[in-house]
Every structure is written in C-alpha cells, then in structure tokens.
Amino acid sequence: MxxxxxxxxxxxxxxxxxxxxxxxxxxxxxxxxxxxxxxxxxxxxxxxxxxxxxxxxxxxxxxxxxxxxxxxxxxxxxxxxxxxxxxxxxxxxxxxxxxxxxxxxxxxxxxxxxxxxxxxxxxxxxxxxxxxxxxxxxxxxxxxxxxxxxxxxxxxxxxxxxxxxxxxxxxxxxxxxxxxxxxxxxxxxxxxxxxxxxxxxxxxxxxxxxxxxxxxxxxxxxLDTTQWLQLENVPLVQQLLQQWKSLCHETARPLQPDAQEQLHQWVYRAREMGLDGEDIAVYAITAMQMPSRFAEDAELIAAVKNAVQQGDKLSQSLPALLDRYREKRALKQPEN
Structure with missing residues (x-):
C-alpha cells in the first residue's frame, strides 16, 4: 500500500x-x-x-x-x-x-x-x-x-x-x-x-x-454580538490560515495546532484597535510571528492605535514600530 x-x-x-x-x-x-x-x-x-x-x-x-x-x-x-x-x-x-x-x-x-x-x-x-x-x-x-x-x-x-x-x-x-x-x-x-x-x-x-x-x-x-463577530471573522481567518500554512512551509517551521484559534484572537484584537482592510491581515500575520506577550504590550498597542488615528497604513508603519518594540524589550532584559 x-x-x-x-x-x-x-x-x-x-x-x-x-x-x-x-x-x-x-x-x-x-x-x-x-x-x-x-x-x-x-x-x-x-x-x-x-x-x-x-x-x-x-x-x-x-x-x-x-x-x-x-x-x-x-x-x-x-x-x-x-x-x-x-x-x-x-x-x-x-x-x-x-x-x-x-x-x-x-x-x-x-x-x-x-x-x-x-x-x-x-x-x-x-x-x-x-x-x-x-x-x-x-x-x-x-x-x-x-x-x-x-x-x-x-x-x-x-x-x-x-x-x-x-x-x-x-x-x-x-x-x-x-x-x-x-x-x-x-x-x-x-x-x-x-x-x-x-x-x-x-x-x-x-x-x-x-x-x-x-x-x-x-x-x-x-447568537449574541460576540458570537456574530466571530462568525463574520471566519472567512478572513480562513484566508489568513492558508497564508500562515504556506509561510510555515516556506520557512520549515511547524504549524501550531491552535493556529486557527490564535488567528481568531489576533483578528479580534485588530478590530478592537480600529484596524480594517489589509491592516487586519498585516497585524494578524505579524502577531503570529511575535512572542506570546505581543498583544499585552501596552506601548506597542498604543503605538498601533496612534498610527491608525494618524491614518497611516500599518504595512508601512509597523516595521518601525516593531523595531522600537524590540529595542525597548532588549533594554528591559536583565544583564548576565
């Protein structure tokens, strides 16, 4: 066989x-x-x-x-x-x-x-x-x-x-x-x-x-409002899941068993911050590649919200935001 x-x-x-x-x-x-x-x-x-x-x-x-x-x-x-x-x-x-x-x-x-x-x-x-x-x-x-x-x-x-x-x-x-x-x-x-x-x-x-x-x-x-929101996020999450699977395959990294659940979480958070359109996808896929405490970082959340208010496209402003985020995290790490 x-x-x-x-x-x-x-x-x-x-x-x-x-x-x-x-x-x-x-x-x-x-x-x-x-x-x-x-x-x-x-x-x-x-x-x-x-x-x-x-x-x-x-x-x-x-x-x-x-x-x-x-x-x-x-x-x-x-x-x-x-x-x-x-x-x-x-x-x-x-x-x-x-x-x-x-x-x-x-x-x-x-x-x-x-x-x-x-x-x-x-x-x-x-x-x-x-x-x-x-x-x-x-x-x-x-x-x-x-x-x-x-x-x-x-x-x-x-x-x-x-x-x-x-x-x-x-x-x-x-x-x-x-x-x-x-x-x-x-x-x-x-x-x-x-x-x-x-x-x-x-x-x-x-x-x-x-x-x-x-x-x-x-x-x-x-269904209540939260359930309807999850329902309406499903098509986007399914598209992002396929993108994430392809990215994992290209980079030889394992696909998390809860990848779909994580993507639902990131899409939900993106909408909470006022993101829409392509910016939601950019945020979600980026978040999948970040440390688990990414979403809880108050400074990064504030920076993303500020970028939204300024009318910036997240695909353009996010690299600089992430650089500052990583620098601050590195400074907060205790010295050996």
Missing part, C-alpha cells in the same frame, strides 16, 4: 470507527451525510431522488444567497434504497455514497482540493468543502433540517438580516465552544455530528446533557 492509499485508509478508519461508536449507543439511529453544493457538486448529488434529502435553509424569504440548488442539505444514507445487495451490516454505512463521501472529504480536508474562492471570486463564507461531515441521529433528515434551518436565522452585528451556515464546518468549529448546553441541544438534539476541522482533525459535536434530551423542547439558536 503506497503512502497515499495508507493515508486514505487511516482517514476512512477513523470516520467509520467514530460512527460505529455512536451507533453502539444509538443502534436505531439514521446516518445522514451533510453536503453543501454551494460552490461545487463533486459527488453530483443535485437532483438526488432515490435517497431522502432535506434542505437546510432559513424559513424567511429575505435572506439572500440561499438558492435552492446551492443550499446545504442532509442526505440519509441507506443502501436499501439504491443498492440493496450492498447490505452487509448497516444500511447507512453500506451505502456506496458513504465511501465516495469519505474519499471526497479526504481530498478536501487533507489534500487541499477545495474550491479556491480567491481564484473563483466566490462569496467568502460559503462552504469551500462540499462534504461537511456526517450526523448520526434518531431524527430523520427532515427533522434535523428543521432544527438547523430555524437556527440559521439571525441578525448580524451590522444589524442586517443574515443567516448562519451551520453546515459549514469552519463555522461549526468556531461557534460550537461558545454555545450553551441549551443552544447545543436546540441545534442537534440527540444527534452526533462528525466532521473535520480546518486542520483535517476529526471532531465530534454532541449535546453534553443527555438527561435534558427528553425535557428540553427544540429551540432556535440565537
């Missing part, structure tokens, strides 16, 4: 093991593929009629950018509906779409074969990955789509009507840690969502309080 085949084999095994573990506790559950053909339909599932399909779409007419064909969707895997002779152990896992979705996810998650929105000029924020994971749940695709669609309605930080693309793993990964137990329950119910994060690591998302499953009614997730 060559390295590429071995990599896919390990990738496949991890997914199947995760699904099997959930099914051991929920043997009667359905297995749903979360699929987002917003920018591409690599598995040619648009118009799928043999399997149960439910769209994820806000139930309001004035949210733009949610065309029917491009909508995220839940597709129930069941080989009995498409190829009954494949059935050996589990109708969902024996569906041939399970294997093709794993291969496509491997290409998107680890080989980087996603839609490049910088080249295609597509809208940042749409799912660059078509395979957005798998959900194991006692609820049908239609029932889960009602949960996700209801929770897709919201008002962004700029007070415009907006929608949350929960099916996009880039958003799910960022928002999930900020959700309350009630919000997680409203979003997934008893379901378990298995998906890969931005670094290709397999993650499992599930409501934390099983005792509440039968007592809490489904409720739409409403």
């Amino acid at each position: 060559n390295p590429a085949q071995q990599g896919l084999s390990h990738f496949r095994r991890a997914i199947l093991d995760a699904i099997t573990a959930v099914k051991a506790h929920q043997p009667q559950s359905y297995l749903h593929l979360v699929y987002a053909p917003e920018l591409a339909d690599p598995l040619e599932l648009l118009g799928e009629s043999k399997r149960e399909v439910a769209l994820i779409k806000p139930a309001i007419p004035d949210v733009v950018g949610w065309s029917e064909d491009a909508c995220g969707r839940l597709i129930t895997l069941d080989c009995r509906r498409v190829a009954a002779y494949f059935l050996e152990t589990d109708a969902g896992m024996d569906d041939p779409l399970m294997e093709s979705s794993i291969s496509q996810s491997y290409a998107e998650s680890l080989l980087g074969q996603r839609v490049n929105i910088l080249q295609t000029n597509d809208d940042p924020g749409q799912a660059e990955r078509a395979v957005c994971g798998w959900i194991v749940s006692p609820e049908t695709a239609a029932q889960i789509s009602v949960r996700l669609s209801a929770s897709s309605i919201g008002m962004g930080i700029h007070r415009r009507r907006s929608g949350v693309r929960w099916y996009n793993p880039d958003y799910l990964e960022v928002l999930w840690p900020t959700l309350t137990a009630t919000q997680k329950q409203g979003l997934l119910g008893q379901g378990v969502w298995i998906a890969h994060d931005g670094n290709g690591r397999l993650k499992t998302y599930a409501s934390e309080h099983e005792a509440a499953w039968n007592t809490l009614p489904p409720s739409a997730v409403r």
Whole structure:
C-alpha cells in the first residue's frame, strides 16, 4: 500500500470507527451525510431522488444567497434504497455514497482540493468543502433540517438580516465552544455530528446533557454580538490560515495546532484597535510571528492605535514600530 492509499485508509478508519461508536449507543439511529453544493457538486448529488434529502435553509424569504440548488442539505444514507445487495451490516454505512463521501472529504480536508474562492471570486463564507461531515441521529433528515434551518436565522452585528451556515464546518468549529448546553441541544438534539476541522482533525459535536434530551423542547439558536463577530471573522481567518500554512512551509517551521484559534484572537484584537482592510491581515500575520506577550504590550498597542488615528497604513508603519518594540524589550532584559 503506497503512502497515499495508507493515508486514505487511516482517514476512512477513523470516520467509520467514530460512527460505529455512536451507533453502539444509538443502534436505531439514521446516518445522514451533510453536503453543501454551494460552490461545487463533486459527488453530483443535485437532483438526488432515490435517497431522502432535506434542505437546510432559513424559513424567511429575505435572506439572500440561499438558492435552492446551492443550499446545504442532509442526505440519509441507506443502501436499501439504491443498492440493496450492498447490505452487509448497516444500511447507512453500506451505502456506496458513504465511501465516495469519505474519499471526497479526504481530498478536501487533507489534500487541499477545495474550491479556491480567491481564484473563483466566490462569496467568502460559503462552504469551500462540499462534504461537511456526517450526523448520526434518531431524527430523520427532515427533522434535523428543521432544527438547523430555524437556527440559521439571525441578525448580524451590522444589524442586517443574515443567516448562519451551520453546515459549514469552519463555522461549526468556531461557534460550537461558545454555545450553551441549551443552544447545543436546540441545534442537534440527540444527534452526533462528525466532521473535520480546518486542520483535517476529526471532531465530534454532541449535546453534553443527555438527561435534558427528553425535557428540553427544540429551540432556535440565537447568537449574541460576540458570537456574530466571530462568525463574520471566519472567512478572513480562513484566508489568513492558508497564508500562515504556506509561510510555515516556506520557512520549515511547524504549524501550531491552535493556529486557527490564535488567528481568531489576533483578528479580534485588530478590530478592537480600529484596524480594517489589509491592516487586519498585516497585524494578524505579524502577531503570529511575535512572542506570546505581543498583544499585552501596552506601548506597542498604543503605538498601533496612534498610527491608525494618524491614518497611516500599518504595512508601512509597523516595521518601525516593531523595531522600537524590540529595542525597548532588549533594554528591559536583565544583564548576565
């Protein structure tokens, strides 16, 4: 087995093991593929009629950018509906779409074969990955789509009507840690969502309080201002993450496992200081290369804010600011 085949084999095994573990506790559950053909339909599932399909779409007419064909969707895997002779152990896992979705996810998650929105000029924020994971749940695709669609309605930080693309793993990964137990329950119910994060690591998302499953009614997730800010930072952070990965590769330095979290922190701080546009990217990428106490240095923060007030471009003024910062740090170092 060559390295590429071995990599896919390990990738496949991890997914199947995760699904099997959930099914051991929920043997009667359905297995749903979360699929987002917003920018591409690599598995040619648009118009799928043999399997149960439910769209994820806000139930309001004035949210733009949610065309029917491009909508995220839940597709129930069941080989009995498409190829009954494949059935050996589990109708969902024996569906041939399970294997093709794993291969496509491997290409998107680890080989980087996603839609490049910088080249295609597509809208940042749409799912660059078509395979957005798998959900194991006692609820049908239609029932889960009602949960996700209801929770897709919201008002962004700029007070415009907006929608949350929960099916996009880039958003799910960022928002999930900020959700309350009630919000997680409203979003997934008893379901378990298995998906890969931005670094290709397999993650499992599930409501934390099983005792509440039968007592809490489904409720739409409403985001607060901080959560909306994180949401709106995701497209920029994803672009910066790719730049940082390339820079790490060029300089032979290891990529920090929490690189995405760090970039979210730096982008948030940049906006707090009044930076915008290209200056945010300059600040964030620079901060990734600085000591961990970079953001807490009061003098440097004051200098950056002053540069913003003066109308200076950070790309031009930052080198001089950093030189002064390093000189002051060197003077503060105790002598040997």
